[in-house]
Amino acid sequence: MIAIKAINLTKKYGNFTAVDHVNFEVEKGEIFGFLGPNGAGKSTTIKMLTTSLKPTEGTALVNGYDIVKQPSLVRQSIGVVPQEYTADEDLTGWENMMFMAGVFGIPKKIAEERAKELLEMVDLTQAEKRKVSGYSGGMRRRLEIAMSLIGRPAILFLDEPTLGLDAQTRNAIWTYVMKLKEEYDMTIFLTTHYLEEADMYCDKIAIIDKGHILKIGSPKELKESLGGDVVLLETDNPEQAIKIISDIEGVVQVNQINSEIKAKVKNGEEIAPKIMEVLVKNKIKVTKISITQPTMDEVYMEYTGKSLREEQASSAEMMSMMRTMRRARS
Numbered sequence: 254m255i256a257i258k259a260i261n262l263t264k265k266y267g268n269f270t271a272v273d274h275v276n277f278e279v280e281k282g283e284i285f286g287f288l289g290p291n292g293a294g295k296s297t298t299i300k301m302l303t304t305s306l307k308p309t310e311g312t313a314l315v316n317g318y319d320i321v322k323q324p325s326l327v328r329q330s331i332g333v334v335p336q337e338y339t340a341d342e343d344l345t346g347w348e349n350m351m352f353m354a355g356v357f358g359i360p361k362k363i364a365e366e367r368a369k370e371l372l373e374m375v376d377l378t379q380a381e382k383r384k385v386s387g388y389s390g391g392m393r394r395r396l397e398i399a400m401s402l403i404g405r406p407a408i409l410f411l412d413e414p415t416l417g418l419d420a421q422t423r424n425a426i427w428t429y430v431m432k433l434k435e436e437y438d439m440t441i442f443l444t445t446h447y448l449e450e451a452d453m454y455c456d457k458i459a460i461i462d463k464g465h466i467l468k469i470g471s472p473k474e475l476k477e478s479l480g481g482d483v484v485l486l487e488t489d490n491p492e493q494a495i496k497i498i499s500d501i502e503g504v505v506q507v508n509q510i511n512s513e514i515k516a517k518v519k520n521g522e523e524i525a526p527k528i529m530e531v532l533v534k535n536k537i538k539v540t541k542i543s544i545t546q547p548t549m550d551e552v553y554m555e556y557t558g559k560s561l562r563e564e565q566a567s568s569a570e571m572m573s574m575m576r577t578m579r580r581a582r583s
């Protein structure tokens with residue numbers, strides 16, 4: 254079943270096209286990640302899908318509702334955690350939950366039951382009576398995830414859910430997201446520019462840059478699209494081993510680098526045992542074997558022509574330069 258379908262979704266800010274005729278489908282129960290650098294159009298897309306921004310052209314179906322023609326039905330069926338903070342600092346965690354339940358028109362008794370359960374899920378029961386102004390960044394994010402779930406949405410939208418959080422909190426956020434997928438079969442649409450997180454947790458990834466989707470697929474498919482895995486071997490007879498390995502189906506290329514044989518293969522997990530089997534049959538002794546897959550970094554580099562790390566580094570440098578300039582002026 255399709256949970257989200259974007260049809261030529263487009264947003265222009267004046268003459269500038271931030272999202273350009275984007276088409277994609279998200280299946281029910283899937284964690285779908287929009288991966289791209291700053292300014293790629295990720296937030297603009299999420300804002301259109303959650304109806305806080307109107308498309309200039311095209312549309313999308315969210316839970317079967319048209320974002321342009323049926324925005325209030327879309328809003329009732331989704332949960333949203335935007336990039337900017339939404340919880341009220343002057344209220345406690347519990348009061349924020351109750352406020353959100355009011356927005357969804359949930360009867361008090363049911364709201365209280367759900368708030369209790371959700372605050373427990375995000376480990377905030379102990380802090381529920383404290384004002385949000387005293388929460389850490391990670392606690393706020395966890396509260397906002399709980400708030401977004403009070404209406405029992407079929408789809409949850411998360412804009413950079415782990416941005417700026419420490420590694421431990423990022424792991425905790427992902428634990429909740431995985432739990433929602435597994436226990437409630439929830440569809441989760443998120444944006445991120447953390448390559449490792451997208452690789453580890455997303456069922457499907459769309460790489461977006463300059464308003465265009467450059468590639469969509471599962472992390473495995475994206476890595477395979479680079480031409481497959483590499484099997485590294487050491488044997489007691491490299492010359493003959495190379496000849497034998499070259500003839501195995503699914504082996505794309507074989508080279509010898511010093512004492513190692515490097516075989517580029519379509520699917521390492523399937524082909525490595527075959528290589529072993531054939532070499533043993535030919536009485537060639539394998540002393541070492543390993544499989545390496547292309548990384549998400551390489552995938553990103555291939556499709557965008559640049560490294561996300563370099564961009565992040567340069568934007569971090571820019572920020573630090575701006576801070577230095579501000580300090581120098583004051």
Ligand SMILES: Nc1ncnc2c1ncn2[C@@H]1O[C@H](COP(=O)(O)OP(=O)(O)OP(=O)(O)O)[C@@H](O)[C@H]1O
Nearest residue numbers: 266269270271289290291292293294295296297298
């Ligand atoms: N209100 C606006 N008016 C004009 N241009 C905008 C506006 N909002 C966004 N943009 C531009 O549209 C492009 C896409 O922005 P968007 O925020 O969607 O990117 P993003 O991929 O989410 O990046 P980030 O991770 O920095 O939020 C950027 O070049 C941005 O400067």
